[in-house]
Amino acid sequence: MGSEPGNQQIPDGRMVDARRSIDTYARAPRARAEENRPNFREVHDMRGTTVAALLSALCLTAGFAPIARAEASISGHVSNVSFYRDYALIQLDAGPPSSCVPNPSGWLRIPPENKPSIAFIIGLWMRGDASSTSVTVYSDGIDASGFCAISQIDPVG
Numbered sequence: 001m002g003s004e005p006g007n008q009q010i011p012d013g014r015m016v017d018a019r020r021s022i023d024t025y026a027r028a029p030r031a032r033a034e035e036n037r038p039n040f041r042e043v044h045d046m047r048g049t050t051v052a053a054l055l056s057a058l059c060l061t062a063g064f065a066p067i068a069r070a071e072a073s074i075s076g077h078v079s080n081v082s083f084y085r086d087y088a089l090i091q092l093d094a095g096p097p098s099s100c101v102p103n104p105s106g107w108l109r110i111p112p113e114n115k116p117s118i119a120f121i122i123g124l125w126m127r128g129d130a131s132s133t134s135v136t137v138y139s140d141g142i143d144a145s146g147f148c149a150i151s152q153i154d155p156v157g
């Protein structure tokens with residue numbers, strides 16, 4: 001093959017026909033790689049099955065989510081404020097929400113990641129407006145800390 005006209009040796013040691021396009025040789029590794037790729041229909045079928053399974057699971061869990069996590073709310077005035085570790089605790093004059101009834105102390109915990117609510121309560125307490133401002137507190141129930149967990153605080157009016 002080396003003696004035929006137009007043949008050249010390329011850097012990897014193969015003899016190639018110089019009259020053929022270099023692009024032809026550049027495609028060869030790509031063609032080998034494509035042989036190892038799964039068929040489009042096989043991949044499409046697998047994705048369809050996976051998506052269908054995920055949607056089915058989502059529909060099943062979404063149907064039970066409201067039952068497992070019933071939010072409760074109550075409106076009242078902040079009657080006491082305390083700070084424990086990295087979160088704030090409040091008590092309302094109306095008592096705890098219905099989802100926190102087994103909580104004998106009545107303390108409602110504002111989680112540390114809810115910084116705006118903590119700042120709002122501190123502001124009310126420091127200004128002396130806590131007893132005159134009505135708030136609605138939304139609760140997720142009693143959490144692992146033993147306190148009633150607050151998910152949201154809304155000033156009324």
